[in-house]
Amino acid sequence: MSVDPWLMLMLMFIISSSCTFVINGDTDPNDVSALMALFQSMNSPSQLNWNGNDPCGQSWTGITCSGNRITEIKLPGRQLTGTLGFQLQSLSSVTNLDLSNNNLAGTLPYQFPPNLQHLNLANNNFNGGIPYSFSDTPSLISLNFGHNQFQQALNLNFQKLTSLTTFDVSFNSLTGDLPQTMNSLSSISTMNLQNNQFTGTIDILADLPLDNLNIENNHFTGWIPEQLKNINLQKNGNSWSSGPAPPPPPGTPPVTKNKGNHKSGGGHSPSSDSGSSDGSKKSGIGGGAIAGIVISILVVGAIVAFFLVKKRSKKKSFGDVEKLDNQPLAPLTSNEVHGRNSTQTSSVIDLKTFDTSAAAISLKPPPFDRNKSFDEDELPKKPIVVKKTVAPPANLKSYSIADLQIATGSFSVDHLLGEGSFGRVYRAQFDDGQVLAVKKIDSSVLPNNLSDDFMEIVSNLSRLHHPNVTELIGYCSEHGQHLLVYEYHKNGSLHDFLHLPDDYIKPLIWNSRVKVALGIARALEYLHEICSPSVVHKNIKAANILLDADLNPHLSDSGLASYIPNTNQVLNNNSGSGYDAPEVGLTGQYTLKSDVYSFGVVMLELLSGRKPFDSSRSRFEQSLVRWATPQLHDIDALAKMVDPALEGMYPVKSLSRFADVIALCVQSEPEFRPPMSEVVQALVRLVQRTNMSKRTFGADQGGSNRGGDDQDSLDM
Incomplete structure (x- = not known):
């Protein structure tokens, strides 16, 4: 039976159309949710015509899909x-x-698509710092942050970014030296660093396979490495050293002028040309020299073998004390120190501990022959230390992942309270009606290999108790997840009150603003001067000041930055936001004095109602400290700076004294900033000398439907 070919074509078309519908329709719900969140955060741009709920099936503008997953935006x-x-x-x-x-x-979110290969955010108005989380995205091939307003140091770890070929941070305000980990960029070919405020040398870039490097208009110093003189290099506008460069340190390998990926115009180095005629003479290696090298290798191998055998034969002979004089030093256990009759068991100790606990034993090291090879295991660089197991704090509750998933709706967006430098915070409501806040620490901040440190962190946090410090209630450590459970404060953050207009929230009256300042000052006084050792908060900002039902302030994230390792690189949300002290941008180090500066910025925020850094304002007014500081001692100018939401309802003397405290805290030189105990005393005197009654403020000012506002006292 013959088949009509047109009928066959029609059937094939119908089948292919139905397959296409199946493939393109019903976009992955997680992708749809993420795209809609992006759409809303971008003020729902009508020009995109993103209608419906199926980006792949409806071919949304700028969206490319593979199957039901979005692959390009x-x-x-x-x-x-x-x-x-x-x-x-x-x-x-x-x-x-x-x-x-x-x-x-605004600032960039901490997390981006985990398998991102190409990111281009050039020519926008982003500020703050470049998130450290990019350090854990090994798939990256190109990163372009050029022509924005990024500030502070370039706090990225480039060790995993071995596929990165293009890196552009030009025309920003980035500061500090280039990270040492840049030497891991084994695939980089183009790097644009021009028009920033980078300092230090560019030696770290010397051995990279660069073809194009632009470092113009920075504050670089030193000499241009020889390796970079054969590429497309733009270097004007820096403070380069004149004259010949100093010789390299002894043992430094000779400079290779023509690298494989450098466009030097020739395919062979001078050394290869010199070896083409009378090889052995020009290379300096004759037949006798080669034989000498072979003999040397054999001798070195014999010496290494000798020491390995010697080590194994004497591994368990430490009981014979006299033989220690002739053995290489190695870490000794406490059992070996005290003899076989000792019943003490402890971790391996270092040499200093051993020397004080068994002074009678001779620890004279053997003579060291610099020309003799040795097994590196014979002389370990560091003593092996066995970590002590930290017992769970008795005053905290241990939660399971299942408990927290139920309480937070599987960590749904509906329960999300906010996102900070260390992770996201969710509202958790338990079956007994209790409401708490759960901080889910990001894996890039505390990876699995630091899980043993988590209980020590929890133990340290459990010791912090102060009325103005958010209390830790419990913790969870399961399946590589690390979560902290805190008390919940219904009125949200100070940032919300000051900067997010809400019909249900009335502005904070002057009384409440002084109350907030005094409470946080007391919290910092506790962390700095009562805790032993002192705790540097490192992350003082309005978003980390939570208000309870009575508008009492509670400082959140206290201790996290001090107890979690390597957090200086993680604190990108503060970078460029206006809270960091000037010296933090230069050194990357946080101190008690940098906390005082950040607190002064919060006080300035309370006084003016402005954000610490606001890119929507004119250039002169974008930095709150830079704009406000010259006016703090001018009473007429000060009156114009006050938050308009106060409608003039404040005591003039109180305002002036408040400004005096701010001026002390935000001084550019850290040594001139007062300790927090003096700040507390100044604010207490301010309250005592000022009439804080309702008659001063007006009974109709500053109420909040979210919580009561104590207008009569500061709860001293």
Whole structure:
């Protein structure tokens, strides 16, 4: 039976159309949710025409899909505004994100698509720091942050970014030296660092396979490495050293002028040419020299073998004390120190501990022959230390992952309270009606290999008790997850009160603002001067000041930055936001005095109602400290600085004294800033000398439907 070919074509078309519908329809729900969050954070731009709920099936503008997963988001030059939201990490199949040439602003979210290969955010108004989380995205091939307002140091660890070929941070305000880990960029070919405020030398870039390097208009010093003189290098506008460069340290390998990926114009180095005619003479290695090298290798191998055998034969002979004089030093256990009759069991100790606990034993090291090879195991660089197991604090409750998942709706967006430098915070409501806040620490902040440290962190946090410090209630450590459970404060953060307009929230009256300042000052006085050792908070900002039902302040994240290792690189949310002291940008180090500065910025925020850094204002007024400091001692100018929301309802003398405290705290030289105990005393005197009654403020000022406002006293 013959078949009509047109009928066959029609059937094939129908089948292919139905297959296409199945493939393109019903976009992954997580992708849809993340894309809608991005859409809303960008102020719902109508020019994108993103309608419906199926980006892949409906071919949304700028969206590319594979199957039902979004793989590319390309929206350059679309006049987009707003921010990037906080759900980008859900787009696990996205490899290309291009939002360049728009008007997007704010700080970058901590998490981006985990498998991102190409990111282009150039020519926007982003500020703050570049998130440290990019350090854990090994798939990255190109990163472009050029022409934005990023500030502070470049706190990235480049060790995992071995696939990165293009890196552009040009035309920002980045400071500090280049990270040492940049020497891990084994695939980099183009790097644009121009028009920033980088300092130090560029020696770390010498051995990279660069073809193009632009470092113009920075504060670099030193000499241009020889290896970089054969590439497309733009270096003007720096403070380069004149004259010949100093000789390299002894043992430094000779400079290779023509690297494989450098465009030097020739395929062979001079050494290869010199060896083409009378090889052995020009290379300096004759037949006798080669024989000498072979003999030397054999001798060294014999010596190494001798020491290995010697080590194994004497591994358990430490009981014979006299033989220690002739053995290489190695870490000794406490049992070996005290003899076989000792019943003490402890971890391996270092040499100093051994020397004081068994002074009678001779620890004279053997003579060291610099020309003799040895087994590195014979002389360990560090004593092996066995970590002590930290018992769970008795005053805290241990929660299971299952308990917290139920209480937070599986950590849903509906329960999300906020996102900070260390992770996200969720509202958790338990079956007994109790409401708590759960901080889910990001894996890049505390990876699995530091799980043993988590209980020590919890133990340290459990010792912090103060009425103005958010109390730790419990913890969870299961399946590589690390979570902290805190008390919950219903009125949210000070940042919300000051900067997020809400019809249900009335502005804070002057009384409440002084109350907040005094409470946080007392919290910092406790951390700095009562805790032993002192605790540097490192992350003082309005978003970390929580208000309870009575508008009493509670400082959150206290101790986290001090107890979690290597957090200086993680604190990117503060970078460029206006809270960090000037010396932090230069040294990367946080101190008690840098906390005092950040607290002064919060006080200035309370006084003016302005954000510490606001890119929407004119250039002169973007930095709150820079704009306000010259006016703090001018009473007329001060009156114009006050938050308009106060409507003039404040005591003039109280305002002036409040400004005097701010001026002390935000001084550029850290040594001139007062300790927090003096700040507390100054604020207490301010309260005592000022009439804080309702008659001063007006009974109708500053109420909040979210909580009561104590207008009569500061609860001294």
